[in-house]
Amino acid sequence: MIHFENVGLRYGMGPEVLRDLSFDIPKKSFQFLTGPSGAGKTTLMRLLFMSLKPTRGLIRMFDRDIAVIPGEELPLLRRRIGIVFQDFRLLDHMTTYENIALPLRVRGKDESSYRSDVIELLKWVGLGERINVLPPVLSGGEKQRVAIARALIDQPEILLADEPTGNVDPPMAQRLLNLFIELNRLGTAVVIATHDLSLMDRVNARRMILSEGRLDIYD
Amino acid sequence: MTDPAGPTSTTSGKERLVTLRPLAPIVPPLNVSGRALMVVIAIMSFLCAVTLGAVTMVQEKAEAWQGDVAREITIQIKPADGLDMEAALVEVRTIALSFAGAVSAQIVDRSSTARLLEPWLGEGIDIDELPVPRLVIVSIDEAAPPDFTAMRQALAESVPAASLDDHRAWASRLISMARISVLVGVGILALMFATTMLTVIFATRGAMAGNRHIVEVLHFVGAETGFIASEFQKRFLMIGLKGAAAGGGLAILAFLALAVWQTNSMATAVNDQVTALFGRFTLSSAGYFGIVGIVVLIAGMTAVTTRLTVIRTIREIDRQRADPSLAEMD
Numbered sequence: 001m002i003h004f005e006n007v008g009l010r011y012g013m014g015p016e017v018l019r020d021l022s023f024d025i026p027k028k029s030f031q032f033l034t035g036p037s038g039a040g041k042t043t044l045m046r047l048l049f050m051s052l053k054p055t056r057g058l059i060r061m062f063d064r065d066i067a068v069i070p071g072e073e074l075p076l077l078r079r080r081i082g083i084v085f086q087d088f089r090l091l092d093h094m095t096t097y098e099n100i101a102l103p104l105r106v107r108g109k110d111e112s113s114y115r116s117d118v119i120e121l122l123k124w125v126g127l128g129e130r131i132n133v134l135p136p137v138l139s140g141g142e143k144q145r146v147a148i149a150r151a152l153i154d155q156p157e158i159l160l161a162d163e164p165t166g167n168v169d170p171p172m173a174q175r176l177l178n179l180f181i182e183l184n185r186l187g188t189a190v191v192i193a194t195h196d197l198s199l200m201d202r203v204n205a206r207r208m209i210l211s212e213g214r215l216d217i218y219d
Numbered sequence: 220m221t222d223p224a225g226p227t228s229t230t231s232g233k234e235r236l237v238t239l240r241p242l243a244p245i246v247p248p249l250n251v252s253g254r255a256l257m258v259v260i261a262i263m264s265f266l267c268a269v270t271l272g273a274v275t276m277v278q279e280k281a282e283a284w285q286g287d288v289a290r291e292i293t294i295q296i297k298p299a300d301g302l303d304m305e306a307a308l309v310e311v312r313t314i315a316l317s318f319a320g321a322v323s324a325q326i327v328d329r330s331s332t333a334r335l336l337e338p339w340l341g342e343g344i345d346i347d348e349l350p351v352p353r354l355v356i357v358s359i360d361e362a363a364p365p366d367f368t369a370m371r372q373a374l375a376e377s378v379p380a381a382s383l384d385d386h387r388a389w390a391s392r393l394i395s396m397a398r399i400s401v402l403v404g405v406g407i408l409a410l411m412f413a414t415t416m417l418t419v420i421f422a423t424r425g426a427m428a429g430n431r432h433i434v435e436v437l438h439f440v441g442a443e444t445g446f447i448a449s450e451f452q453k454r455f456l457m458i459g460l461k462g463a464a465a466g467g468g469l470a471i472l473a474f475l476a477l478a479v480w481q482t483n484s485m486a487t488a489v490n491d492q493v494t495a496l497f498g499r500f501t502l503s504s505a506g507y508f509g510i511v512g513i514v515v516l517i518a519g520m521t522a523v524t525t526r527l528t529v530i531r532t533i534r535e536i537d538r539q540r541a542d543p544s545l546a547e548m549d
Contacts, residue, residue, distance in 0.1 A: 051439070051536075071537050072444065079441035089436050093247035097239060106442035111242060119237055131237060150440070 001027045001158060001189060002048065007057030009043060017043055019213040021057070025158065025191060030184045032200045033193040035210030041193040042086065044210065045162050048191065049083050050074060062157070079107070082151030082188075084161040088143045090135040090150075096122065096142075097131045100149045107154070118153060125149045125179060140167035144176065158189040165199055173199055246433065246454040252426040256455075256521075257462040259422040263415040264466025264517050268510040270411045272474055274404035275506040280498045281397025285390070292357050292367070293384045294374065298350040307378050308353055314373050315357045320365035327354040412513075416520055423455060423524040427532075434532045448529040452522045459521025463514040471510060474502050 002025040009018040017040045025031065025048075033041055046052040047059065050066055059066045062080060069077065090099050097118055098105075104114045122128055125145040135143055144167060151159055161180070165173035177199060184190045194200065200207060207218045249257070294311050298304065312324040327335070332353060333346050340349075359365060367385045374381045430451065437447045477500035484490040502510075 049439075052539075074537075075438070075441045075443045078439065083439065085439075089432070089439070091247075091433060091436060094243050095240065098243050101242075102245075102436075103440040105242075105245070106437060106440060106446055108446075115239075132240060154441075 001025055001062060003058075003060040004047075005058040005060075007047065007054045007059060009040075009047065009052065009054050009056075015213075016055075017213050018047070018054075018210075018215075021215045023208065023215060023217055025189055027157070028184065028187050028189055029206065030181070030190045030203070031192070031206040031208055032203075033191055033208045033210065034195055034197075034200065037195065039210040040213060041195075041210055042162055044215075045083075045160055045191070045193050048160055049081060050078065079103070079154060080157045082154070082156035082159040084144070084147045084151050084159070084164050086162040086166065088135075088147040090143060090146055092135050095132045095134055096127055096138070096146045096149075099135065099146055100153050102150060103154050114153075121149050121153055126175065141169070141172040141176075144168060144172075145179075148176065148179065152183060152188075156188060158191065159183060160191050160193075162193045163195075164192060165194060165196055170198075174202070177202060244454065245437070245450045246430065248454075249458070250429065252429045253458055256422045256426040257458050257465075260419055260459055260462030260517060260521065261466040261469070263418050264463040264513060265470050266466075267408075267411050267415045267513050267517075268467045268470030269473065270404075270408050271509045271513060272470060272502050272506050274401070274408050275503060275509060276498060276500070277397075277404050278401045279503055281394075281401055284393050284397055286361070289361050289364075289386075289390065290358060292359060292386065294355040294357065294381055295352050295384060296355075296378060296381045297352045299380045302380055304353055307380065308355060311355050311374065311378055311381050314377055315355065315365075315370065317373075318365035318370050320360045320363050321370075322358045322360055324355055324357045327356060415517065419459070419517055419520050420524045423459075423521050424528050426455075426458075427451070427525060427528040431532055434529055435536060438533055438536060444530060444533050447533065448526045451529045452526045455525035456518055456522035459518035460514070462521075463517040467510045467514040471502070471507065474500055474506075 004021050004023050007018065007021040008016050010016045021044070033044060035041055043052065047054060050061065050069075053067065061077060064077070091102070094102070100121060101111070101114060101118045104118075105111075119128075119131065122131055125148060127142060127145055127149070130138065130142060135146065138146065144164060148161065148164065151161070159180070164176055164180075168176065173196070180190050180192060181203065192199075209216045209218065294315060296302075296304065296307050296311060308326045312326055315321050315324045329346055332351060333344055336344065336346070336351065367383065371383045374383055434447055434451075437450075438444075481490060481494065481500055
């Protein structure tokens with residue numbers, strides 16, 4: 001589904017922050033992306049989300065070479081990817097329901113066609129009682145779950161989650177992890193960027209470890 | 220946060236009713252920068268509309284002067300020894316009317332002549348005792364005026380004391396002055412308009428800067444550029460329309476209020492002075508249409524600026540994508 005080949009990335013004239021990355025993310029796979037702070041996890045997540053282009057190497061997303069995809073096609077390709085940003089990026093003037101429904105709304109779908117799906121997903125992430133609440137009132141964990149639900153609402157083929165447990169307590173982290181496992185069982189590939197070792201120990205999954213710009217993979 | 224009147228949804232399973240508020244707009248309603256933008260647009264529209272109104276008033280006044288001057292000529296008969304003034308006046312009128320293009324001719328009678336001289340000689344003067352010139356005012360067809368040279372010649376032959384004044388010298392000065400006034404007015408209007416447009420563009424871009432995060436989120440959840448641009452354009456078109464309509468409407472009200480004041484305070488010293496300086500504060504239909512045009516143009520400019528700003532923001536995001544040195548390092 002996603003193929004990286006000798007990918008390198010540098011910011012400006014600085015040193016390469018990512019070097020010779022070659023890996024595949026197969027369909028329905030589950031993997032953790034980890035490494036020390038500043039190792040380039042978020043940068044790699046941005047490459048996976050196509051919000052950055054590599055300075056060298058080849059990236060194929062859904063069998064398309066991203067170097068030659070025209071800008072206007074990117075939104076259509078991104079619709080196949082769900083992303084949970086580290087800082088959530090929720091819109092404060094919209095309720096949890098409206099934030100989660102946003103990807104469907106921008107695709108021009110009628111509200112009546114997705115209303116029950118959104119409510120069901122809200123309940124699935126444990127926010128059934130917070131349906132009409134605005135983000136500034138939500139706790140960090142609740143915001144995290146809204147961001148996850150927004151990423152999942154259009155049933156993406158792959159979910160990218162950047163430090164999804166960074167703002168929550170251990171029981172909530174476990175709940176979120178269970179949620180990702182359940183999602184993976186339903187057929188979505190999952191990439192979780194985290195530096196939380198205890199979280200990774202709870203699941204027998206592939207580990208992609210970034211260190212000094214290089215990637216080691218432990219299946 | 221709930222709206223009892225909003226749509227309801229039935230979830231599966233327990234068939235429990237969930238009350239939702241009507242969907243919030245994708246672009247948030249007015250925030251502080253949006254309100255500030257509306258106020259800026261209202262102020263600039265008001266100034267622009269007032270300038271336009273003033274320029275149309277000056278232009279119409281100038282046209283009226285030109286028309287008045289072009290519609291009349293004056294024949295003056297100077298008193299001379301042995302001249303029968305009354306007979307000369309009648310003859311002059313007859314000669315004037317004999318020319319094609321002379322519509323009517325009116326002798327300024329004794330009492331009217333005395334009234335004309337009142338400011339200088341006071342009341343109760345006997346003009347027969349004074350060597351006062353007399354006038355015949357001839358109304359002419361503006362479109363096909365009489366042959367002034369021939370008329371002048373005919374008058375010189377029949378009544379040598381008569382002289383024709385076609386107001387040409389005065390008219391040309393007045394027309395020049397009026398043209399300069401209109402030109403200056405149009406220049407001021409152009410500057411005012413350019414200032415308004417630049418202010419609206421920069422204020423819109425400023426207000427849009429506060430919405431960059433929304434553009435980013437929409438872009439990343441898969442919204443196409445056209446969709447994002449349309450959503451922002453709709454919101455800012457309304458801001459522009461409201462602000463410009465408020466400013467333009469206020470300018471129209473100001474003109475109407477001044478016109479009403481002028482009508483109600485006629486024959487007062489202040490009114491006379493103001494009227495002498497600025498003329499009547501009455502906008503013609505061209506003035507009203509001009510103000511409506513300004514409102515539409517400013518609102519349109521706000522919407523177009525918003526659209527271009529959204530497109531530029533998305534291009535910036537994509538440029539960062541293509542050139543990582545522009546992006547923040549994580």
